[in-house]
Amino acid sequence: MSMPAHGWIRWILPSLTVLVVLLFWELVTAAGVVSPLQFPSMTDSLEALWREFGSERLWSAVGATMLGWLIGMVITIVLGLVVGTALAFNGFARRSAAPVIELFKAIPSIAILPLVILVLGSTLPMKVFLICFAAFWPFVIQVIYGVQSMDPVVLDTSRALGVRGPRRFFWVSIPSASPYLVTGMRIASAQALILSIVAEIVGGAEGIGRNILLAQNSGTTAYPTMYAYIIVAGLLGILLTGAFFLMERRVMHWHESQRNIRASSKVGRA
Amino acid sequence: MSRLTTSAVPTERTKVPASTEARRRFGRIATVLWLPALLVVLWWVVSANSTSPFFPPLADILAETWNQWVVFGAWPNATSSLQNLFFGYVLGVTIGIVGGSLLWRYEHVRIATNPLIYFLYVLPAPALLPAMIAIFGIGDMRQIALIALGSIWPTLLNTLDGMRGIDAVKFDTARALRLGGWRTYFTLVLPGAAPQIAAGLRASLTVGIILVVVSEMVAAQSGIGYFILQAQAEFAIKKMWTGILVLALIGTLLNYLFMFVERIALRWYYRSRALGGS
Numbered sequence: 268m269s270m271p272a273h274g275w276i277r278w279i280l281p282s283l284t285v286l287v288v289l290l291f292w293e294l295v296t297a298a299g300v301v302s303p304l305q306f307p308s309m310t311d312s313l314e315a316l317w318r319e320f321g322s323e324r325l326w327s328a329v330g331a332t333m334l335g336w337l338i339g340m341v342i343t344i345v346l347g348l349v350v351g352t353a354l355a356f357n358g359f360a361r362r363s364a365a366p367v368i369e370l371f372k373a374i375p376s377i378a379i380l381p382l383v384i385l386v387l388g389s390t391l392p393m394k395v396f397l398i399c400f401a402a403f404w405p406f407v408i409q410v411i412y413g414v415q416s417m418d419p420v421v422l423d424t425s426r427a428l429g430v431r432g433p434r435r436f437f438w439v440s441i442p443s444a445s446p447y448l449v450t451g452m453r454i455a456s457a458q459a460l461i462l463s464i465v466a467e468i469v470g471g472a473e474g475i476g477r478n479i480l481l482a483q484n485s486g487t488t489a490y491p492t493m494y495a496y497i498i499v500a501g502l503l504g505i506l507l508t509g510a511f512f513l514m515e516r517r518v519m520h521w522h523e524s525q526r527n528i529r530a531s532s533k534v535g536r537a
Numbered sequence: 538m539s540r541l542t543t544s545a546v547p548t549e550r551t552k553v554p555a556s557t558e559a560r561r562r563f564g565r566i567a568t569v570l571w572l573p574a575l576l577v578v579l580w581w582v583v584s585a586n587s588t589s590p591f592f593p594p595l596a597d598i599l600a601e602t603w604n605q606w607v608v609f610g611a612w613p614n615a616t617s618s619l620q621n622l623f624f625g626y627v628l629g630v631t632i633g634i635v636g637g638s639l640l641w642r643y644e645h646v647r648i649a650t651n652p653l654i655y656f657l658y659v660l661p662a663p664a665l666l667p668a669m670i671a672i673f674g675i676g677d678m679r680q681i682a683l684i685a686l687g688s689i690w691p692t693l694l695n696t697l698d699g700m701r702g703i704d705a706v707k708f709d710t711a712r713a714l715r716l717g718g719w720r721t722y723f724t725l726v727l728p729g730a731a732p733q734i735a736a737g738l739r740a741s742l743t744v745g746i747i748l749v750v751v752s753e754m755v756a757a758q759s760g761i762g763y764f765i766l767q768a769q770a771e772f773a774i775k776k777m778w779t780g781i782l783v784l785a786l787i788g789t790l791l792n793y794l795f796m797f798v799e800r801i802a803l804r805w806y807y808r809s810r811a812l813g814g815s
Contacts, residue, residue, distance in 0.1 A: 280649040288653060305672045362565075363572045370573065373792035375743075377750045377762075378784040381769040381777055386591050461661045461747065468663055469754045469766075476664060480755070483667035490671060497664050504659030 307491040315491035316498055324478070329499065332474035335391060335463045336456070336507070339398030343406055343455055346399075348448075351410025352440050361411065372404035376462060380469060389471040394463055397470075401462045402455035409454070413447025414440050446515070453511035460504060475500050593775050602779040611764060615783060618760040621677055622749045625684025630692045630741050632685070634734065637696025638722070647697070658694055662687035662744055663751050675756045680749065687748045688741035695737025699730030732806055735799050742795055746788050761787070 289309050295301050296308035307315075319325040354361040380397060387393035417440065425431075425439045441448070467476025475496055482493035581595045605611050640647040640654075666683060673679035703726065711721045727734075753762030765780035800807070 276645070277648055280645060281652045284649045285652055359568065362568045366569050367572050367576065370789060373789040374785045375746045375750065375788035377747050377754075378765075378781050378788065380754075381765050382591065382781060385769060385774070385777075457659070457661075461663060461744075464661045464663045465747065465751050468666060469751060479664055479667050483671055487671075493667055493671070497660070497668060500664040501656050501660035504661060505656065508659045 304487050307494060311491040312494040312498070316495035319492065319495050319499075325496075325499065328473065328475045328478045328496070329503065331391075331472070332460075332463050332467065332476070332503065335394040335398060335466070335472070335474065336459050338391075339395045339402060339459050339463070340452075340456060342395065342399050343402040343459070344452065347403055347406040347410050347451070347455075348441070351407045352414050352436060354407075355411045355414035355440075368404055368407060372408065376401035377465060380465065384470045391472065393470055394466040394472045394474075397466050398459045398462045402458045405458065406451045406455045409447050409451030410444065413444030413451070416447065417443040449511065449515045453508065453515065456507050456511055457504075460507060464500060475503070590774055593778065597775060598778045598782065601775040602782055605776055605779045606783060611779075614759055614761050614764045615787060617677075618749055618753065618762070619787070621680040621760070622684060622745055625681040625749070626688050626742065626745045628681065629685035629688030629745070630738055633689045633692030633737065633741065634696050636689070637693040637734075638700065638726075640693070640697050641700040641726075654690065654693065658690040662748055666748075666752055666755060669752070670756050675758070680752050680757070680760075683752055684745050684748045687744045691740035691744065692734065692737040695733045695740070696730060699733030699737075700726055702733070703729040732803060735803060739792075739795055739799070742791065746791065750784065 292309040296303060296306060354364055376397060379400065383393050383396055387396065421439060421443060425435055430439060463474065464476035466472050467474040468480050471477060479493055479496045479500070482489040482496060577595075584592055584594045585596065587594055606615075640650065662683075665686060669679050669683045669686075673682055707725055707729065708721070711725050716724065749760070750762035750765075753760035754766045757763045761780060761784050765777055765784065768774075768777035768780055
């Protein structure tokens, strides 16, 4: 394969691309190739973004989206760890539960959204429930894989040393499974963010998604604001996914299986 | 599945008597089925006398499903959703595979477009829906464009990563065999990345299903998402449940169909892994 690029190219080229794309956006809208009724100019959008950064509206929307994401993630992770570890250690329970988990994972979580809106209203619990429903199944599968991939020698040693119950859970199972867990968390986090936005757009819960739709509904003059909020949603995605990537790479580098996992499930490291 | 195991461990099979084999197989099927069956029965029994407006008895939901979808013919809703999903998905993943291959081939383009692609990948796709409505208006075109736009990135990045993960020795071999550029691509690169491309295709499908339903719920005149939200707005709870049931069924079937096709297409891969003993 080709030689790795020089250090400066790795910085210059991407920055140049971003610049070119922004200029192209501005040119296309300024020259009237795209109607401003459909697509606002780059300067207007960035100006709107700047204005919103100074406003309280943006931060309360970001806060609402993040709060739903956080609560949903905490519930998913705690529940997933407990259920997944229990299933991993019990063969019969695992074989029985596997088809149910696969089935629920295959059900599009969006299907239950209208029902959840009806029962819980346009509230934070509605959002959290939806996030958990979407993120729990893939995560619990990852937990089961992780705990099962544990070195049998480690398990035997811990048994010989009489480590059992909660101590085994925290000091043996979780660290051994950690690479799988972090990958699972990253997938769950992406799901959670998507469902959070969906709950805000369709369900009308407070957050970035609702502000995007509100801006779209209030006519063409608010379109720059709409794109400003879309950019904010993307920045949030970068922040969250990036954080989990760093965790995957830095914290888990000691784990022997990390090499294989990175080779098999890395995504987005273009 | 079963063929895979027989080819991998042929000797062990012959030792087991037929009756034990049958009993074991029955035991396996029973283990798989008892919990889902129990859950359905539980749903049926618990909801049988339900007076809650949100959770009607399962028997009523099933009867209503028959009415709505077979007698009243709500099927066009499902077919229009599936049609949009199909076109958008095929368009998106085609761009994804071609784009991923190009980025793999041209390293400088890859470095240059990295921040852009990463941004579009992590951007939660439903956030683009209002923008799509503004650009394309309300119609199938908007649906297809949104689904395509959402399903490009998981496939593209997985294609790229799969291709980059191929062992360099294999390229030396291809060079030694004097395989041309295209032949190397089709006989080495594409098959080598296939397992991970499949993972990307699956992630794209998940995104695609979410997007088709969300965009129908927000702005559309037909489709299964429209059907469900319309029923919810009319407070026709049973009708809404039938939509949820049908959507869950369709989504689940699509996923299982995908796994089925994947298993056939990647049979050589699973077999080589089973033989490798890992």
